[in-house]
Amino acid sequence: MRLASIRHDGTEVPALVDARRGVVRVADLVPGFSGDALSILVDGRWAELEKLAADAPDRVFADRASVEFGAPYRHPRLIWGIGLNYVDHAADLSEQVPDEPASFVKGDHTVIGPGEPIPVPPQSSRTTAEAEVALVIGRHCRNVSEADALEYVAGVVAVLDQTAEDILERNPRFLTRSKNFPGFFSFGPEIVPLAELPDLAELEVSTVLNGQEHRTNTVARMRYSPAFLVSFHSAVMPLQPGDILSTGTPGAAHIRPGDTAECRIPGVGVLSNPVVRG
Missing domain, CATH: 3.90.850.10 (Fumarylacetoacetase-like, C-terminal domain)
Structure with missing residues (x-):
């Protein structure tokens, strides 16, 4: 699954993108998650989130065409x-x-x-x-x-x-x-x-x-x-x-x-x- 950020309620939030099922916010996989996509990379959590997304119900996924993408993250170190x-x-x-x-x-x-x-x-x-x-x-x-x-x-x-x-x-x-x-x-x-x-x-x-x-x-x-x-x-x-x-x-x-x-x-x-x- 791909890692991205989407615009939601006026902010950019991290999400995973599945070619077949669509887009799911990380906060829908990990309730209370407050980091960005960069923190997912830094903490090494991408693989863990992929497993959670694979087990998540289809209803939490949105059609890719219905979401607006932002920069994956705004403050790369380098x-x-x-x-x-x-x-x-x-x-x-x-x-x-x-x-x-x-x-x-x-x-x-x-x-x-x-x-x-x-x-x-x-x-x-x-x-x-x-x-x-x-x-x-x-x-x-x-x-x-x-x-x-x-x-x-x-x-x-x-x-x-x-x-x-x-x-x-x-x-x-x-x-x-x-x-x-x-x-x-x-x-x-x-x-x-x-x-x-x-x-x-x-x-x-x-x-x-x-x-x-x-x-x-x-x-x-x-x-x-x-x-x-x-x-x-x-x-x-x-x-x-x-x-x-x-x-x-x-x-x-x-x-x-x-x-x-x-x-x-x-x-x-x-x-x-x-x-x-x-």
Whole structure:
């Protein structure tokens, strides 16, 4: 079952999503539950809740189309982003894929969820949206091997990662600033456990703008695989449950107020956000 947050009585509450039965609030499985989806990851309770949901009556489930999804959680401890990870995307930009992952960190003030507006900041005349698949860490992870790395991943989620590209073009040292405006990290609607994905390498990630596919590629075309990225970054610092590692984009689309940006990943989900003036 997938982990998500849904809007209920003016707040966002954690929920599980079953492909057949629909959506159930965690509070309907554990009366009095007051945490968020991040606390479920931190406390290692996802598997326990899946068992409770499997035994729950159908009446506690709502049809997926009847609920409104939010960001799975609002305050991840850490968001790692990876630049120029698709070989083809680097070629588009006349760039070479770096000899090591080109990573950066984003703050939780950038987080938004499905359907929330992406503000184009007044400091930028060229902001881009970049569809990505992100890895959600499931347990403490430090100095792990590439062979074992995916054992530490709870699941994957669709992402739209924004960049003030004109700021970055002025100087590559401006990367952190160009990536950290409010609304520059949308993720959701659901965290999909790896067990639901037969082959991570075959996932197809598409950046879509106003309903038109802008660029599509598969995880297999990454220079640095998801397992390598987890292993590499776990050697830099400890990774903790709920940390997010966004793996790079097949292509960035220039967005303007009035546009709608989407990340589409068959088998994972569709993430859509309108674009507004900041």
